[in-house]
Amino acid sequence: MSHPLLEIRDLHVAVDGKPILKGVNLTINRGEIHALMGRNGSGKSTLAATLMGHPRYEVTRGEVLFEGQNLLEMEVDERARAGVFLAFQYPVAIPGVSVANFLRSALKSLREEEMSAREFRNALKEEFKALHMPDSFASRYVNEGFSGGEKKRLEIVQMGMIKPKLAILDETDSGLDIDGVRIVSENVNRIAGQDTGVLLITHYQRILRYIRPHFVHVMVGGRIIRSGDESLAHELEQRGYDWLLQEAGAEEKELQEVG
Amino acid sequence: MASTLMNPSPTGLELIDTLSRHLAEPEWAGALRREAWHRFMQAPMPSRTHEHWRRTDVSHLNLEDITPALPRSTPALPRWLEETIRKGAKRIGGTLAFVDGSLVYSHTGDSLRKHGVIFTDWQHAIQQHPDAIRQVAEQLDYDPADEKFTAMARAYATSGTVLIVPRGVAVTLPLQTFFAASGDGPVFPRTLVVLEEGSRVTLLDGLLSPDLPARAFGSGVADLVLGEGAELTYVLFQQWGQGMEYFHHQRAVLGRDSHLTTITVALGASLSKATIESVLCSPGAVSDMLGVVFGDDNQHFDHHTVQLHTVGNTTSDLLFKVALDGQSYSAYSGLIRIEPGAQKANAYQRNENLVLSKQAHAETLPNLEIEANDVRCTHGATVAPVDIEQMFYLMSRGLAPRDASRLVVEGFLQPVLDRISAKSLREMVSAKVDAKIASRRA
Numbered sequence: 124m125s126h127p128l129l130e131i132r133d134l135h136v137a138v139d140g141k142p143i144l145k146g147v148n149l150t151i152n153r154g155e156i157h158a159l160m161g162r163n164g165s166g167k168s169t170l171a172a173t174l175m176g177h178p179r180y181e182v183t184r185g186e187v188l189f190e191g192q193n194l195l196e197m198e199v200d201e202r203a204r205a206g207v208f209l210a211f212q213y214p215v216a217i218p219g220v221s222v223a224n225f226l227r228s229a230l231k232s233l234r235e236e237e238m239s240a241r242e243f244r245n246a247l248k249e250e251f252k253a254l255h256m257p258d259s260f261a262s263r264y265v266n267e268g269f270s271g272g273e274k275k276r277l278e279i280v281q282m283g284m285i286k287p288k289l290a291i292l293d294e295t296d297s298g299l300d301i302d303g304v305r306i307v308s309e310n311v312n313r314i315a316g317q318d319t320g321v322l323l324i325t326h327y328q329r330i331l332r333y334i335r336p337h338f339v340h341v342m343v344g345g346r347i348i349r350s351g352d353e354s355l356a357h358e359l360e361q362r363g364y365d366w367l368l369q370e371a372g373a374e375e376k377e378l379q380e381v382g
Numbered sequence: 383m384a385s386t387l388m389n390p391s392p393t394g395l396e397l398i399d400t401l402s403r404h405l406a407e408p409e410w411a412g413a414l415r416r417e418a419w420h421r422f423m424q425a426p427m428p429s430r431t432h433e434h435w436r437r438t439d440v441s442h443l444n445l446e447d448i449t450p451a452l453p454r455s456t457p458a459l460p461r462w463l464e465e466t467i468r469k470g471a472k473r474i475g476g477t478l479a480f481v482d483g484s485l486v487y488s489h490t491g492d493s494l495r496k497h498g499v500i501f502t503d504w505q506h507a508i509q510q511h512p513d514a515i516r517q518v519a520e521q522l523d524y525d526p527a528d529e530k531f532t533a534m535a536r537a538y539a540t541s542g543t544v545l546i547v548p549r550g551v552a553v554t555l556p557l558q559t560f561f562a563a564s565g566d567g568p569v570f571p572r573t574l575v576v577l578e579e580g581s582r583v584t585l586l587d588g589l590l591s592p593d594l595p596a597r598a599f600g601s602g603v604a605d606l607v608l609g610e611g612a613e614l615t616y617v618l619f620q621q622w623g624q625g626m627e628y629f630h631h632q633r634a635v636l637g638r639d640s641h642l643t644t645i646t647v648a649l650g651a652s653l654s655k656a657t658i659e660s661v662l663c664s665p666g667a668v669s670d671m672l673g674v675v676f677g678d679d680n681q682h683f684d685h686h687t688v689q690l691h692t693v694g695n696t697t698s699d700l701l702f703k704v705a706l707d708g709q710s711y712s713a714y715s716g717l718i719r720i721e722p723g724a725q726k727a728n729a730y731q732r733n734e735n736l737v738l739s740k741q742a743h744a745e746t747l748p749n750l751e752i753e754a755n756d757v758r759c760t761h762g763a764t765v766a767p768v769d770i771e772q773m774f775y776l777m778s779r780g781l782a783p784r785d786a787s788r789l790v791v792e793g794f795l796q797p798v799l800d801r802i803s804a805k806s807l808r809e810m811v812s813a814k815v816d817a818k819i820a821s822r823r824a
């Protein structure tokens with residue numbers, strides 16, 4: 124029971140033989156909110172997809188423990204059943220499959236005891252209401268023809284239905300309008316409550332005003348090069364990434380010279 | 383087996399006359415049967431050197447050895463078929479059921495009779511409405527490529543469905559007919575639908591059997607005739623059991639401003655080959671052709687569609703969706719033919735194949751013959767495995783791979799099933815498709 128929720132140790136990941144993550148270390152405890160920031164292409168989504176088990180991402184070194192269990196040995200659906208949830212940066216359309224049908228099947232796989240059809244409908248209705256979406260979305264095909272913001276809201280509707288132990292939110296704020304960011308944030312806070320661990324990937328400080336992180340990490344070139352508290356996000360917004368890179372570059376140089 | 387059996391023998395023609403006598407057919411019907419039989423005997427057995435037969439090998443079939451049984455005098459409604467009817471679609475205007483070519487069940491609402499709608503089996507129809515049937519039956523064509531099988535079906539069919547909707551009558555509740563096989567001898571389903579001017583109806587034509595212990599054979603024809611302004615939704619629902627080898631030719635002739643929606647649902651049979659043809663021979667005619675195929679195990683499907691525009695100002699649209707699992711195989715070939723002078727014809731064709739297993743195989747072969755210059759015509763085809771991003775997304779929500787792919791397949795086929803506008807039929811057919819997807823062995 125004393126295991127952290129998530130422990131990532133020296134994680135190296137390659138795509139099509141090309142190394143992307145080059146030694147990520149990160150520990151997330153229950154109830155902690157970690158923001159992950161970094162330039163485009165630095166490897167944030169790669170980390171998210173790897174944690175969820177996307178078959179294209181090949182772990183070449185390191186380990187990931189989820190509640191002390193080897194996460195990397197589990198299939199994607201087993202990870203979901205263990206309590207890992209990923210809100211996609213680019214949610215996928217499933218033509219011909221209604222949101223209700225999809226979520227009903229998902230909950231059947233995730234839960235021991237089955238929800239009655241009525242319970243399910245009511246719960247789904249509540250989540251749509253909370254995300255300010257009309258519940259007619261229940262009968263629409265999953266993400267098909269959804270606007271960018273609607274897709275992001277549906278991810279959080281799903282999070283609300285599933286109630287994961289670890290929620291990885293990959294740029295859930297991008298594509299949302301100003302109210303959308305607030306609404307989504309409030310709901311993430313509500314669903315996460317006291318126990319859920321959150322890994323929040325973002326480029327902007329705006330969402331961090333609502334979902335206040337305990338830790339902020341900066342990823343550069345497939346590694347977390349700096350961790351701090353909320354003020355780091357603030358600093359990044361003011362100063363950009365260059366200063367960090369220069370400092371990191373200097374450190375690297377030093378290391379090389381020493382080594 | 384002696385090769386002399388292969389030759390046309392007097393026993394054959396005698397059998398035809400025995401059938402006619404047994405069914406107490408009028409002279410003209412007997413003559414049509416004899417004509418069909420002569421065509422059957424004269425038509426060459428198709429071989430794979432013939433383009434139309436390139437993808438389905440029938441060399442193991444000895445058609446001349448396959449003969450129909452005389453209709454039984456006291457046919458019984460088998461339990462499974464009774465269940466199908468009882469548990470099937472609610473809110474149905476009429477149901478017919480046949481077993482091995484004999485009518486075993488018939489239920490039609492009063493309103494059909496009141497409006498003069500003929501919805502009955504071939505034999506009754508021929509006795510009670512000879513003129514109406516004769517007028518159409520004597521004009522039915524034989525497609526040369528399928529002639530061997532079509533002629534065989536017309537020569538040997540002992541019964542089948544006849545639906546005639548009189549001028550201006552809109553039948554509100556859908557009708558259904560089930561043609562079942564017991565596996566005890568070949569089946570020759572035959573359906574004739576005639577919509578007079580301005581009439582409207584939905585018919586589900588079901589071909590069903592349990593899994594059969596041995597190989598069985600069937601050959602069927604469906605003829606759909608749409609008068610001016612008529613609207614027909616015709617669902618061909620094929621769920622023969624394992625063991626069945628089935629050949630089918632459906633031909634629709636569309637009158638002025640008529641609208642046909644034909645939905646072919648193919649789930650069953652070990653081997654099936656079907657031609658689905660729409661002839662747009664009057665201005666304003668619209669043909670929507672849709673298809674759903676789901677194959678698994680070693681099933682072999684061969685579908686050929688024909689959108690034939692003989693005159694201009696006609697529109698045909700086609701969407702044929704095929705999902706394959708196990709070691710199943712599907713060939714889809716689609717011909718759009720626009721004849722000289724058929725200006726302002728619109729023809730669209732789209733075939734999508736979703737291949738679920740490495741051993742399954744789908745082929746798609748569009749074929750355009752456009753002989754007019756002022757036409758709009760598009761076609762497209764895809765053959766693809768299940769998208770790994772879709773699988774990843776679904777599995778990330780806890781769905782096991784099997785359940786995830788089941789959802790993807792259901793979703794893939796759903797847009798076609800959504801086109802069955804009669805809710806009761808749509809739900810019944812969707813449930814059967816979903817049940818088959820859920821039961822696949824892979």
Ligand SMILES: Nc1ncnc2c1ncn2[C@@H]1O[C@H](COP(=O)(O)OP(=O)(O)OP(=O)(O)O)[C@@H](O)[C@H]1O
Pocket residue numbers: 138139143161162163164165166167168169170179212
């Ligand atoms: N499937 C893939 N095929 C090829 N390259 C990939 C693949 N996935 C990731 N990459 C590459 O890995 C690098 C990291 O990509 P990733 O999506 O993880 O970045 P990110 O930090 O999430 O960026 P952004 O902020 O733009 O979302 C990029 O250079 C990207 O092109």
Ligand SMILES: [Mg+2]
Pocket residue numbers: 167168169212293294
């Ligand atoms: Mg990203």
